[in-house]
Amino acid sequence: MTEIIDGNAVAxxxxxxxxxxxxxxxxxxxxxxxxxxxxxxxxxxxxxVNMKQRDCEEVGIESHHVDVDGDAPPEALFxxxxxxxxxxxxxxxxxxxxxxxxxxxxxxxxxxDPSKDVDGFHPENxxxxxxxxxxxxxxxxxxxxxxxxxxxVDTEGKxxxxxxxxxxxxxxxxNLLIQKAEDGNxxxxxxxxxxxxxxxxxxxxxxxxxxxGVPELIDGSMLEDGTIVIDVGVNRVDADTxxxxxxxxxxxxxxxxxxxxxxxxxxxxxxxxxxxxxxxxTVKAASLQEDVAVELP
Ligand SMILES: Nc1nc2c(c(=O)[nH]1)N[C@@H](CN(C=O)c1ccc(C(=O)N[C@@H](CCC(=O)O)C(=O)O)cc1)CN2
Numbered sequence: 183m184t185e186i187i188d189g190n191a192v193a194x195x196x197x198x199x200x201x202x203x204x205x206x207x208x209x210x211x212x213x214x215x216x217x218x219x220x221x222x223x224x225x226x227x228x229x230x231v232n233m234k235q236r237d238c239e240e241v242g243i244e245s246h247h248v249d250v251d252g253d254a255p256p257e258a259l260f261x262x263x264x265x266x267x268x269x270x271x272x273x274x275x276x277x278x279x280x281x282x283x284x285x286x287x288x289x290x291x292x293x294x295d296p297s298k299d300v301d302g303f304h305p306e307n308x309x310x311x312x313x314x315x316x317x318x319x320x321x322x323x324x325x326x327x328x329x330x331x332x333x334x335v336d337t338e339g340k341x342x343x344x345x346x347x348x349x350x351x352x353x354x355x356x357n358l359l360i361q362k363a364e365d366g367n368x369x370x371x372x373x374x375x376x377x378x379x380x381x382x383x384x385x386x387x388x389x390x391x392x393x394x395g396v397p398e399l400i401d402g403s404m405l406e407d408g409t410i411v412i413d414v415g416v417n418r419v420d421a422d423t424x425x426x427x428x429x430x431x432x433x434x435x436x437x438x439x440x441x442x443x444x445x446x447x448x449x450x451x452x453x454x455x456x457x458x459x460x461x462x463x464t465v466k467a468a469s470l471q472e473d474v475a476v477e478l479p
Contacts, residue, residue, distance in 0.1 A: 185444035193458035199479035214468035217275035222252030273468040274300030300463035323355035325455025338367035346393035392432035402437030
C-alpha cells in the first residue's frame with residue numbers, strides 16, 4: 183500500500199506548533215511581522231502571496247504586502263527593499279520569484295538585510311547553510327525534510343536523486359541532505375537538463391525529489407518498486423476546468439504511485455509546506471531580532 187504523504191496535514195501541525203512560540207513572543211511584547219513583495223502580476227505568484235498572507239493571519243503573524251508595478255525600473259523594487267530593511271516592525275520579508283525579465287533577481291536578493299531574509303536566499307545565508315550553520319533554511323527544501331520526517335523516512339545512508347538544480351530548491355536541498363545531521367547523511371545525485379540517462383539515476387535512488395518545473399517528467403517506468411517520491415513541481419496546465427487550468431506535479435502521479443512506497447500529491451504536498459516553513463522562518467527571525475528564546479517545531 184503506497185503512503186500518500188499529506189502536506190496539508192503536516193503544514194497544519196507546524197502552524198499549530200508555531201502558535202506557542204508566537205505566544206512566547208507576545209508575552210515579551212513582540213508580534214512577528216512578515217512582508218511579501220510582488221513585482222508584476224504573474225497569476226501563480228499572486229495566488230502564493232495571497233496564501234502567505236492568509237497563513238499569517240491564521241497564526242497571528244502581522245502581515246504586510248507591497249505590490250511593485252511590473253514595468254517599473256529595478257530601483258522601484260530596491261527602494262521597497264530599503265524601506266523594509268529599515269522597518270523595525272518587519273522581522274522578515276520575501277520578494278516573490280520570478281521577478282520581471284528586466285530585473286536581475288540576484289541583484290535584488292543581495293539588497294535584502296540577511297537577518298530579515300526569511301527565504302534564506304541572500305549569499306550570506308547561502309554560505310551559512312553550506313557551512314552547516316544555517317540561519318534560515320530555504321522554505322521548500324526545509325519543507326521536504328519535514329515531509330520525509332513525517333513519513334518516518336531516515337535519510338542516513340540513503341541514495342537521493344534530486345531532479346533540478348535551482349537556487350530555490352535543488353542547490354539548497356543537496357546541501358541540507360549531505361550534512362552530518364539527523365535529517366541529512368544522505369548520498370545525493372543532482373540531475374538537470376544536461377544529465378545523460380535520467381531514468382538510470384532515478385531508478386537507482388531510494389528517494390527521488392522532482393523539482394524541475396516540467397509537468398509529469400518523471401513516470402513510474404523511471405522508478406524502482408519502493409521508491410519514496412517527493413514532488414516539488416506545481417505546474418499549471420491548460421484544462422477544461424472553471425479556472426482553465428489544473429495543477430500537476432513534475433511526477434506522473436498514477437504510474438508513480440504504483441511503484442512508490444510513499445509519494446506526495448500535487449496539490450497538497452510540498453506547496454503547503456513551503457508556506458508553513460516561511461512562517462517558521464519568520465518566527466525565528468523575530469526571536470533572533472527581539473532576543474526572545476522560543477521553541478521551534
Ligand atoms: N520568494 C520566493 N519565491 C518563490 C518561492 C519561494 O520559496 N520564495 N517558491 C516558489 C513558489 N512558492 C512559494 O512562493 C509556492 C508554491 C506553491 C505553493 C502552494 O501552496 N501550492 C499549493 C497549490 C496552490 C494553488 O492553488 O495554486 C499546493 O501545492 O497544494 C506555495 C508557495 C516560486 N517562487
